[in-house]
Amino acid sequence: MTASKLVISNLGKTFRGDRGDVVALSGVDLTLGENEFVSLVGTSGCGKSTLLSIVAGLESHDAGSVTIEGKPISSPGLDRGVVFQSYTLLPWLTTLGNVEFALLAAGKSRKEARDIARGHLSLVGLDGFADAFPSELSGGMKQRVAIARALSYRPNMLLMDEPFGALDALTRHHMQELLARIWEQHRLTVLFVTHDVEEAVYMSDRVAVMSNRPGRIKRIINIDLPRPRTYEMMGSLEFTRLQREVLAEIRAESIAIAALGDALA
Amino acid sequence: MPGESRQPRTPPARISSKRVPGGLFSLTASVGSRQFITIAVLVFVALGLAWWIVTKAGWVTPLFLPPPGKVMARLQELAVSGKLLDDMLISIYRISLGFLISTAFALPIGILIGSYRAWEAMIEPLVDFIRYMPVVAFVPLTILWTGTGDAQKFLIIFIGTFFQQVLLVMDNVKSVPRDFINLGRTLQMPESRILTRIILPSAMPGIWDSMRISLGWAWTWLVVAELVAATSGLGYRITTAQRFFQTDTIFGYLLLLGVLGLATDQAMKWGSRKLFRYLRQSR
DSSP states (O other): OOSEEEEEEEEEEEEEETTEEEEEEEEEEEEEETTOEEEEEOSTTSSHHHHHHHHHTSSOOSEEEEEETTEEOOSOOTTEEEEOTTOOOOTTSOHHHHHHHHHHHTTOOHHHHHHHHHHHHHHTTOGGGTTOOGGGSOHHHHHHHHHHHHHHTOOSEEEEESTTTTSOHHHHHHHHHHHHHHHHHSOOEEEEEOSOHHHHHHHOSEEEEEOSSSBOEEEEEEOOOOSSOOGGGGGSHHHHHHHHHHHHHHHHHHHHHHHHHHHHO | OOOGGGSOOOOOOOOOTTTSTTGGGSTTOOOOHHHHHHHHHHHHHHHHHHHHHHHHTTOSOTTTSOOHHHHHHHHHHHHHHTHHHHHHHHHHHHHHHHHHHHHHHHHHHHHHHHHOHHHHHHHHHHHHHHHTSOGGGHHHHHHHHHTTSHHHHHHHHHHHHHHHHHHHHHHHHHTSOHHHHHHHHHTTOOHHHIIIIIIHHHHHHHHHHHHHHHHHHHHHHHHHHHHHSOSSSHHHHHHHHHHTTOHHHHHHHHHHHHHHHHHHHHHHHHHHHHHTGGGSOOO
């Protein structure tokens, strides 16, 4: 692994509510190397999205630390691009306008913003849709705009929260290939939250499996598949073995939840 | 480059109302705009016809329900004398200004309490408290405070609409997706810019609709104010007509109010379609 980019150490997060406190994360340790692609997987409710929100600076934490290149983070920043599951395209702006919006916020001039936005739309294969409004786009196209927008202002880290979770299987595969291509050509550090094990193995250098509440990193599995990743690889024995290994770790967690449920019943 | 846009798009199946089980009156049946207008007009025609038949057959006393012909003749008479236009103009002036004043206060306050929970705690319960006080009960007070001039009409319209508008606008602002605000945060936009560049434009179509709905209520409160204390306006004419048992005038003016309301409502809907074109799915 090259130099550490993101260091999460002994991170803890407790949600305080009227009906008692919920310990969402406890003792989370995870380090991402420069230009590394790491997926976070786990059962639903294990706190993986919370962890990503904390790294994005959108959520506070109450124990431990998160540092990027040695500097602790406490608020959102343009050094981290975030892609949300819900697309979050602003409906009153065109495709081009949505990408420009981010660039203008990042302090680029109108002219610069236009040029960079056009370039990034073509990166995600949407050249012909610059003037389309989000209401005219399919889910996959919307998420491609969101990816173009998150990459456009050149963050040195990309945080993706189940970005393809709302897409149909076929579109999801297209998007995985597209993101893998872009990432392999323009490397940057990616933290990728998903509940799709196949997706995690296909995209990542390493897959971090989280345990149930309180969430912590249970195991990290290295994905030593060659790059560039191809669609055909998904059929290989090694791919299947890795997928099964990740799945077994998650399954153990699901069984633990079921057993706990029985015990409480 | 992979992309689902490359795949041949099958044209969306045309859903004909005839093919939907249950036809026009099934839950998901689509009704074209021409069909819609036809149905709407037919309902008006049917009601008019029923009115005409009921009065023609002599089933009700003309004093209770005058025949349509008599009402129209009366309206024409008032129009020729210029009274109709005068009444209409003064009422439109009052509602326009009253509604604008109310909106001018409701928008910023609604946006404020929809965006900041602390402001909501300060203002929302108070607004709810006043909202439940019957507007009509304020009429004597407003006369005492401001006399019987236009200011009293504005005040009644204000009391009747402002408190409702504030809550509607607050809800519009609250329904802005949290992720939109988070997007602004990840772009390191200052709070004030998130408010003006993300929250406001995002809430705008909803706010516009709230204004359309509250404009209808403003009409009601205007006429209430004019009925009680006025020397001009549509409501005033209705009160004078009542004194002389001129039910034809009352019916004529009620119809006129309905037409004015329908017209403003349609204008607002048209404005919404023009302003928020981007919301329409055209592909």
